[in-house]
Amino acid sequence: MRFAEHWSFATVMATRDLAPTIREIVLKPDAPVGTWPPGSHINIAVLVDGRPQRRSYSLVPSMVEGTLRIAVRLADDSRGGSRAMWALQAGQRLEITNPTSLFEIDWSRNTYCLIAGGIGVTPMLGIAAALARKGLDPIVHYAVKSRADAALHEELADLLGDRLLLHAADVGKRLDLDATFRALPADAIAVVCGPLRMLDAARQAWRDAGRRPTDLCFETFGSSGRLPTSDFRVRIASTGNEIMVPRDRSMLDALNAAGYEVISDCQRGECGVCAVDVTTVEGEIDHRDVFFSAHEKQTSAKMCACVSRARGTVTVDTLYRPDQLPGAAA
Ligand SMILES: Cc1cc2nc3c(=O)[nH]c(=O)nc-3n(C[C@H](O)[C@H](O)[C@H](O)COP(=O)(O)OP(=O)(O)OC[C@H]3O[C@@H](n4cnc5c(N)ncnc54)[C@H](O)[C@@H]3O)c2cc1C
Incomplete structure (x- = not known):
């Protein structure tokens, strides 16, 4: 985790539609959150398919002191985080983090x-x-x-x-x-x-x-790609084991759930920590990161497991070498 996160409770004060697919949500944190750099966002705990997840939302300046204002786009082709946000009603309680910024802006320029x-x-x-x-x-x-x-x-x-x-x-x-x-x-x-x-x-x-x-x-806000989000297979180069990545899970989650311990940090396709080596592609990789250059994406020697997906089967080397590989005995 990159930032020291502090979770606390807030109450939904009001919601209103700003556009057909964009809903404003005003939150009142239980405790004052102080000041934050412009461009900051908060993380919010949401339940997606009954599973606890987190989604991030940028703070829009609020007219009412002591409140936090966000605007959420209802995402189609989605795992359901924005749908859960759209279901919020005034009076509901939810958990949020303190505001933090990912922008590294030099504020000393003229233009x-x-x-x-x-x-x-x-x-x-x-x-x-x-x-x-x-x-x-x-x-x-x-x-x-x-x-x-x-x-x-x-x-x-x-x-x-x-x-x-x-x-x-x-x-x-x-x-x-x-x-x-x-x-x-x-x-x-x-x-x-x-x-x-x-x-x-x-x-x-x-x-x-x-x-x-x-x-x-x-x-970057999201991880939408060139190809529709669908199931694909990952084959582990060293064992030939195959793992299905369902459309509602990331390759990172699927590899970790199968015991391959892929390390990660930002989980937004920015830092490259979760990049795995790709040895062969039967189908097509949909690079959804901003870490690799256009040339690197074209050669597809690596892919960011947190956001990138594929069509077909991708064979990867996760560099994970335990004594007993998961599933090897199966
Ligand atoms: C710093 C930051 C600030 C943000 N601020 C805002 C904001 O102000 N307003 C706002 O509306 N959103 C904001 N977001 C995006 C927000 O956090 C959510 O990602 C967004 O609401 C969509 O969530 P979802 O669960 O509905 O969609 P997701 O399931 O997260 O889908 C988002 C995109 O990812 C793709 N996708 C779907 N499933 C997978 C999968 N298994 N693996 C990889 N990709 C997949 C889809 O193609 C879809 O286009 C911000 C994100 C960040 C990181």
Whole structure:
């Protein structure tokens, strides 16, 4: 675990829909949580299929003192965490962690370009407000599939005026990352939060614009991939044992449940700690991490077990060498 986490109870104060698939939830923690860096999130304990799980939600600045505001997108093709969040009613109790931030933003620059894709807008409101308070004029590009999906648009517009640029695909407005990054002054920082495809495109455009990789900050929310989420098989190279990874579990969970002790840290496809060596692929790997480069993903010599998936069968070497391999006697 990367952060010292402190779990405590909170009560759901109110819920309201901000867009057809985005629901605002206001929480009142039992104990005051103090201040937190802009862009922070909390973890929330949820029951998914009766199993305790955790999901993370970015904090949106709250109008009511002593409360925490989040906005949750109802995810289709999902294990059910967001559905559990959508089922919450005012008065319900739940367990949350103290706020913490994964963004590593250098706050000393003069120019900030914030880019939000879909629900990736949630951390941006707090970050934009913090920059505005410092007297800086951040530009926010907000890309959505349709104008109706643009939750928090009015609040951002009130804060930023014409420095908020909405790119709604249904009215033919698409964000041009190459042009956006090339137009930035040399000391600019870009902060990106959005789906994996957007992050990959942003990283490529940032590189192509000849900018320092460390000046691009990003956070990943989810692990959606190119292929639909489905069952696949993992074969252990040293034994030939095969493990089924069901669609509602990660490869990391399936390997650990089978006794292969794959170590992990972030479990969001960012740190690479859970990467396993891939020896053969019968089918196709769907890399859902932001750890490996496009070239590494193409060669598929490794995959992040926490988020990446496959179609077919993948043979891996987990580097786990116990005296008695699990299932070897079976
Ligand atoms: C720091 C942080 C901040 C976040 N902030 C927000 C926020 O403000 N608002 C918000 O709505 N969400 C936020 N999220 C995402 C949120 O934590 C949940 O992931 C989201 O609600 C979906 O949960 P789920 O259980 O419904 O979907 P999941 O089952 O987690 O599915 C999410 C995606 O993962 C894929 N997937 C499904 N099953 C698997 C599997 N077995 N293995 C791998 N991938 C799979 C699916 O294709 C789907 O697209 C944040 C995440 C992080 C890490």
